[in-house]
Amino acid sequence: xxxxxxxxxxxxxxxxxxxxxxxxxxxxxxxxxxxxxxxxxxxxxxxxxxxxxxxxxxxxxxxxxxxxxxxxxxxxxxxxxxxxxxxxxxxxxxxxxxxxxxxxxxxxxxxxxxxxxxxxxxxxxxxxxxxxxxxxxxxxxxxxxxxxxxxxxxxxxxxxxxxxxxxxxxxxxxxxxxxxxxxxxxxxxxxxxxxxxxxxxxxxxxxxxxxxxxxxxxxxxxxxxxxxxxxxxxxxxxxxxxxxxxxxxxxxxxxxxxxxxxxxxxxxxxxxxxxxxxxxxxxxxxxxxxxxxxxxxxxxxxxxxxxxxxxxxxxxxxxxxxxxxxxxxxxxxxxxxxxxx
Amino acid sequence: xxxxxxxxxxxxxxxxxxxxxxxxxxxxxxxxxxxxxxxxxxxxxxxxxxxxxxxxxxxxxxxxxxxxxxxxxxxxxxxxxxxxxxxxxxxxxxxxxxxxxxxxxxxxxxxxxxxxxxxxxxxxxxxxxxxxxxxxxxxxxxxxxxxxxxxxxxxxxxxxxxxxxxxxxxxxxxxxxxxxxxxxxxxxxxxxxxxxxxxxxxxxxxxxxxxxxxxxxxxxxxxxxxxxxxxxxxxxxxxxxxxxxxxxxxxxxxxxxxxxxxxxxxxxxxxxxxxxxxxxxxxxxxxxxxxxxxxxxxxxxxxxxxxxxxxxxxxxxxxxxxxxxxxxxxxxxxxxxxxxxxxxxxxxxxxxxxxxxxxxxxxxxxxxxxxxxxxxxxxxxxxxxxxxxxxxxxxxxxxxxxxxxxxxxxxxxxxxxxxxxxxxxxxxxxxxxxxxxxx
Numbered sequence: 001x002x003x004x005x006x007x008x009x010x011x012x013x014x015x016x017x018x019x020x021x022x023x024x025x026x027x028x029x030x031x032x033x034x035x036x037x038x039x040x041x042x043x044x045x046x047x048x049x050x051x052x053x054x055x056x057x058x059x060x061x062x063x064x065x066x067x068x069x070x071x072x073x074x075x076x077x078x079x080x081x082x083x084x085x086x087x088x089x090x091x092x093x094x095x096x097x098x099x100x101x102x103x104x105x106x107x108x109x110x111x112x113x114x115x116x117x118x119x120x121x122x123x124x125x126x127x128x129x130x131x132x133x134x135x136x137x138x139x140x141x142x143x144x145x146x147x148x149x150x151x152x153x154x155x156x157x158x159x160x161x162x163x164x165x166x167x168x169x170x171x172x173x174x175x176x177x178x179x180x181x182x183x184x185x186x187x188x189x190x191x192x193x194x195x196x197x198x199x200x201x202x203x204x205x206x207x208x209x210x211x212x213x214x215x216x217x218x219x220x221x222x223x224x225x226x227x228x229x230x231x232x233x234x235x236x237x238x239x240x241x242x243x244x245x246x247x248x249x250x251x252x253x254x255x256x257x258x259x260x261x262x263x264x265x266x267x268x269x270x271x272x273x274x275x276x277x278x279x280x281x282x283x284x285x286x287x288x289x290x291x292x293x294x295x296x297x298x299x300x301x302x303x304x305x306x307x308x309x310x311x312x313x314x315x316x317x318x319x320x321x322x323x324x325x326x327x328x329x330x331x332x333x334x335x336x337x338x339x340x341x
Numbered sequence: 342x343x344x345x346x347x348x349x350x351x352x353x354x355x356x357x358x359x360x361x362x363x364x365x366x367x368x369x370x371x372x373x374x375x376x377x378x379x380x381x382x383x384x385x386x387x388x389x390x391x392x393x394x395x396x397x398x399x400x401x402x403x404x405x406x407x408x409x410x411x412x413x414x415x416x417x418x419x420x421x422x423x424x425x426x427x428x429x430x431x432x433x434x435x436x437x438x439x440x441x442x443x444x445x446x447x448x449x450x451x452x453x454x455x456x457x458x459x460x461x462x463x464x465x466x467x468x469x470x471x472x473x474x475x476x477x478x479x480x481x482x483x484x485x486x487x488x489x490x491x492x493x494x495x496x497x498x499x500x501x502x503x504x505x506x507x508x509x510x511x512x513x514x515x516x517x518x519x520x521x522x523x524x525x526x527x528x529x530x531x532x533x534x535x536x537x538x539x540x541x542x543x544x545x546x547x548x549x550x551x552x553x554x555x556x557x558x559x560x561x562x563x564x565x566x567x568x569x570x571x572x573x574x575x576x577x578x579x580x581x582x583x584x585x586x587x588x589x590x591x592x593x594x595x596x597x598x599x600x601x602x603x604x605x606x607x608x609x610x611x612x613x614x615x616x617x618x619x620x621x622x623x624x625x626x627x628x629x630x631x632x633x634x635x636x637x638x639x640x641x642x643x644x645x646x647x648x649x650x651x652x653x654x655x656x657x658x659x660x661x662x663x664x665x666x667x668x669x670x671x672x673x674x675x676x677x678x679x680x681x682x683x684x685x686x687x688x689x690x691x692x693x694x695x696x697x698x699x700x701x702x703x704x705x706x707x708x709x710x711x712x713x714x715x716x717x718x719x720x721x722x723x724x725x726x727x728x729x730x731x732x733x734x735x736x737x738x739x740x741x742x743x744x745x746x747x748x749x750x751x752x753x754x755x756x757x758x759x760x761x762x763x764x765x766x767x768x769x770x771x772x773x774x775x776x777x778x779x780x
Binding site: 063064065066154155156157184185186187188189283284285286287288289300303304305310 | 430431434435438455459545546548600601602603604605609612613616618745746749753754756757759760
């Protein structure tokens with residue numbers, strides 16, 4: 001009797017375990033189901049093109065003889081030859097130098113000015129919204145449109161800046177040994193800074209100012225949001241302790257804003273590295289190659305030099321650019337994540 | 342030869358309604374034959390896709406030209422696709438190599454060469470044999486439309502370059518005589534400078550306006566053979582004629598270019614000259630449309646502004662005409678070759694070109710287009726300069742004819758040349774990038 005009972009119990013348990021296992025399995029699988037559509041989009045439109053770009057950078061090809069994964073018979077494999085050619089090319093290093101100017105100055109300007117403006121707006125008793133709107137407004141227009149607007153500002157015939165400089169009598173040239181400045185020729189040849197090993201063309205500054213104008217609203221908005229979440233008690237406590245406004249900013253506000261500051265910094269670095277639209281609209285990388293940044297060089301290699309098999313070089317530029325971007329952004333974001341934990 | 346088709350419904354003898362006329366030299370005394378509705382020219386029917394770059398009033402003018410074709414070919418529907426000029430080469434190339442080309446595309450010789458070399462275009466020998474035989478086009482125009490001797494395109498919109506535009510009133514006030522020789526030209530420029538005015542407005546920031554300077558000097562100093570050699574890659578950039586041309590250009594830049602030559606774009610250049618900030622503007626015939634259209638709508642072509650041809654540098658050298666313009670090529674893989682070819686034939690005809698010529702800002706490349714259709718003296722004068730016989734060889738915009746990386750590098754190198762006038766540097770830059778001589 002007892003053995004019959006035991007067997008019956010086992011059978012009943014087994015019958016109950018089966019649905020539980022299914023339920024557990026379903027529970028494990030359902031989230032993947034939700035993620036799958038997004039993952040498919042990611043694979044199709046991000047991962048696959050990225051892998052395709054990396055692979056195609058190892059071949060010589062162009063728009064007239066495109067590289068196709070399935071047409072292996074037509075491949076012209078050059079290995080790391082495209083990278084070697086790039087690294088040995090003067091034009092590539094010129095683009096690297098111009099990109100480096102963007103990379104250093106643009107985030108510094110964005111972070112510095114956004115921080116100052118946000119704090120000033122935060123402290124302002126009147127017109128807070130109006131000031132914030134003024135700084136945020138340029139963000140609402142596209143970068144290409146910003147480029148057009150600043151091309152007008154810099155125009156030698158009717159530009160506001162040229163007229164102002166002329167009125168103030170500052171349209172001459174200035175020579176300080178290693179710096180040569182030519183007022184008025186904002187987009188052609190405003191001058192150079194001679195670093196000994198290389199010359200920094202000041203036309204890049206003209207473009208950075210335009211980019212800064214268009215992008216600074218992002219910094220102001222992000223930092224203002226950070227300020228509004230900051231506890232007023234901290235400021236009050238510091239004030240009671242006799243801290244001066246400068247000390248409050250230095251020792252209370254800035255440490256509290258570390259997270260938003262890193263976000264603004266990283267996004268500005270990414271923007272600076274992949275900048276294309278403003279440069280393209282305003283100078284197309286010129287005059288000559290004075291303001292040619294890596295993204296512009298990439299475009300020219302892929303699309304302007306149609307009859308040369310240069311797209312392999314363009315994808316090599318893209319890969320190097322992406323690698324640099326990851327190398328710069330990853331440690332900062334990782335540190336920030338660790339801090340949050 | 343220049344009878345134009347007229348539209349309108351008519352009743353044919355058999356009672357079938359007729360639309361329009363089609364030109365047929367063998368038909369009757371005036372070369373016209375009634376055509377049944379739906380028959381089309383040569384039986385053309387279906388849809389034809391055409392890539393163009395024109396916008397605004399130029400697009401309207403082209404649509405009027407296409408209306409003429411559709412009237413003659415009621416079974417053909419022409420679908421226009423506008424692409425920004427700067428993106429024409431890359432977008433059209435992608436369409437061709439991916440196997441879905443437009444039936445016709447507007448193109449400059451550089452793109453025609455690139456697509457022709459890949460065997461992606463339809464040879465048009467038959468059309469060209471007719472046209473060169475009846476005097477519609479010269480051999481040098483055929484050569485410009487050809488790749489390795491095979492014509493792959495038809496001319497549609499012409500342009501004459503090396504025109505020195507001036508405002509008679511301003512030049513008169515400066516006491517400058519219109520020059521006929523190179524020495525007189527230099528003397529006129531010196532006189533302008535002596536009067537404290539800028540001799541030229543230059544739109545170097547747009548890159549291509551600088552080639553308007555290099556090309557006529559190259560064609561005249563180095564000669565048309567060297568010029569054509571640079572186009573096909575048989576002549577190197579350190580050819581003595583080329584070096585001499587760069588030296589002369591360097592001298593002109595040093596002496597007569599404004600300090601903001603690289604700050605201004607093309608439109609700013611024209612408007613600066615219109616506003617009296619410079620006495621002259623070296624540009625193509627299209628300035629006749631741009632000056633009143635973009636700068637001052639009160640300007641009357643011929644009365645308020647006109648041009649003279651840049652004089653020959655060396656009187657003993659043969660004459661050469663520097664031209665440019667837009668051509669149309671037919672895709673070899675066109676799904677409607679019959680209609681595409683009929684449209685190409687039409688676009689190359691005098692009657693199609695006269696439709697736009699009447700609106701102004703256009704030089705009809707077909708020698709049979711009537712001069713009296715041009716709406717003003719400047720357009721007429723420019724049209725008279727268009728090569729109509731092979732006595733004066735024609736050379737096309739150098740960089741547009743070469744295309745690709747060489748074109749891009751030449752334009753940028755010219756910007757650098759404006760700054761430093763360093764002949765060795767520009768020659769070595771071009772030699773570095775143009776390795777066709779070693780192939």
